[in-house]
Amino acid sequence: MADGPKDGPVVVLLHGFPEFWYGWRSQMEPLAAAGFRVIVPDQRGYNQSSKPAGIASYALPQLVSDVIAIADQLGQQRIFLAGHDWGAAVAWSVALFFPQRVAKLAVLNVPHPSVMRRYLMTQPRQMLKSWYMFFFQLPWLPEALFSAFNFGIGARSLVHSSRPGTFSSEDLEQYRVAWSQPGALTAMINWYRALFRSRAKFSDRTVRVPTRILWGERDAFLLPEMARESLRYCTDAELFTFADASHWLQHEEPARVSESLIEFFRR
Numbered sequence: 001m002a003d004g005p006k007d008g009p010v011v012v013l014l015h016g017f018p019e020f021w022y023g024w025r026s027q028m029e030p031l032a033a034a035g036f037r038v039i040v041p042d043q044r045g046y047n048q049s050s051k052p053a054g055i056a057s058y059a060l061p062q063l064v065s066d067v068i069a070i071a072d073q074l075g076q077q078r079i080f081l082a083g084h085d086w087g088a089a090v091a092w093s094v095a096l097f098f099p100q101r102v103a104k105l106a107v108l109n110v111p112h113p114s115v116m117r118r119y120l121m122t123q124p125r126q127m128l129k130s131w132y133m134f135f136f137q138l139p140w141l142p143e144a145l146f147s148a149f150n151f152g153i154g155a156r157s158l159v160h161s162s163r164p165g166t167f168s169s170e171d172l173e174q175y176r177v178a179w180s181q182p183g184a185l186t187a188m189i190n191w192y193r194a195l196f197r198s199r200a201k202f203s204d205r206t207v208r209v210p211t212r213i214l215w216g217e218r219d220a221f222l223l224p225e226m227a228r229e230s231l232r233y234c235t236d237a238e239l240f241t242f243a244d245a246s247h248w249l250q251h252e253e254p255a256r257v258s259e260s261l262i263e264f265f266r267r
Helices: 021-033 060-073 086-097 113-122 124-129 131-135 141-160 169-179 184-197 225-233 254-266
Strands: 010-014 037-039 079-084 102-108 211-216 237-242
Touching (some): 010 021, 010 060, 010 086, 021 037, 021 169, 021 254, 060 079, 060 184, 079 086, 086 102, 086 113, 102 254, 113 124, 113 225, 124 131, 131 184, 141 169, 141 184, 169 184, 211 254
Parallel strands (some): 079 102
16 A cells, blocks of 8 residues: 655555554554655565465565565665564564665564564563464464454454454454455464574674664563663664553554654654
């Protein structure tokens, strides 16, 4: 999806699991009205995007290459980049692999890759919160459970981990349509399978582009201290926390997130 003036500075917004472009719908119009050309792709494997076969097709270098391909197709040497959840993991990685292509980086509720790996391997509280990542390593069973009863588990995971009223029945129907696209569910879960099978090798783990971290402190999946830890891996970064928001920050605080992105990218 795209919005805003075709000659405006390009902002690419990357969604996470189990969403698709729709997860950024509340930010598209405000950013466009502020003069930005807003690009919100379905990431590889999701909804209407291509779904290459094999787990290796969903390793981080391939996901990063998709973002660079978008910038190249638009003729943009540098883009403003924002991501949430898995989209934030990809955005961090784009800034690490290709810092010269990112003007500014905004990440929502996912820490720097080094912080995520360390906490996932050494912190029992984070291991418990990330139990589903280990479950997703199994073949076929995660897809079967996620899709059972008209994607009931997928819908409940959104509703139960967010503030009451965040996801309407109409929203959930949009997600069900996206999840039911042929091959989508396996492709989505393959992101997690690829993460456990291949490790991205960064020559430099320091993010050297201006970075803003936005973090809902009531995240059911990630410990809030990881946001502060991530600042140590950046040369120029700031953290804004939202005390009453969950993992689904841009859904629960759409105006504040939009305002923060506009102010940061304009500055």
